Amino acid sequence: MDPLVLEHVYHTYNGQPALSDVSLRFHEKKITAVVGRSGSGKSTLLQVLNGMLRPGQGKVFFQGQPFDYSRAAALRLQMGYVIQGIGLFPHLTVAQNILINTRLQRSTSGADSLARMHLLMQLMNLPEAYGKKYPHELSGGEQQRVGICRALLPNPTVLLMDEPLGALDSITREDIQREILQLQQSEQRTVVIITHNPQEALALGDYIVVLEAGKVLQYDTKENVLKSPANALVERLTTTRSV
């Protein structure tokens, strides 16, 4: 079952369309990269997926059920969410930051959470000793890795990422891209990652969505997007470094 489905979704801000007739099925245990220019509607799309925004028109399904906005906060806890500049709590250690979602959910025992934290830190190349550090003692890339560990600690079925690597240098980006792929091999989940960088979309995505002015220009496997770009704009998006 595809865990996230949008049917004919429209969203406007002050009468200005941000999403227009977006229908997408995000495939189970696959990475879908959403690429598009600034202002194309990528963040709006992600916020519609996690129920932070209720679209003006159209349907949103999560795990086969129409999204229940009266339970949005509880449903959101089942989705990991990673954003650029991650929002770690500065007064909490790395370990406390990573474990914060478990405290909210009370879903796993303390020992299980600690074991999972160590596993995730290992997969994201964070030395165990970093658990005692504070966010300001880490580099931007390390902070972003902590944010990914935090989002994944409750083992969500879905992981949503909004430009998670946008502020990083290209070498750190590529390192973290490799770690994300490694994580996906060891525990497969449905991942939606937003990026304005076509190279990143191609590096990470099994599927690619190309958004332009709130509309889906193309949605297909990476291979098909590369082989048969829907139009000249998609071709440009997939052959340029960033848009």
Ligand SMILES: Nc1ncnc2c1ncn2[C@@H]1O[C@H](COP(=O)(O)OP(=O)(O)OP(=O)(O)O)[C@@H](O)[C@H]1O
């Ligand atoms: N809260 C808001 N109020 C009014 N307009 C908004 C709001 N959020 C986004 N918009 C507008 O909606 C459109 C889509 O914005 P969105 O942030 O979804 O695009 P994006 O592709 O994520 O852009 P970027 O890559 O620059 O973050 C843009 O024209 C933007 O100005």
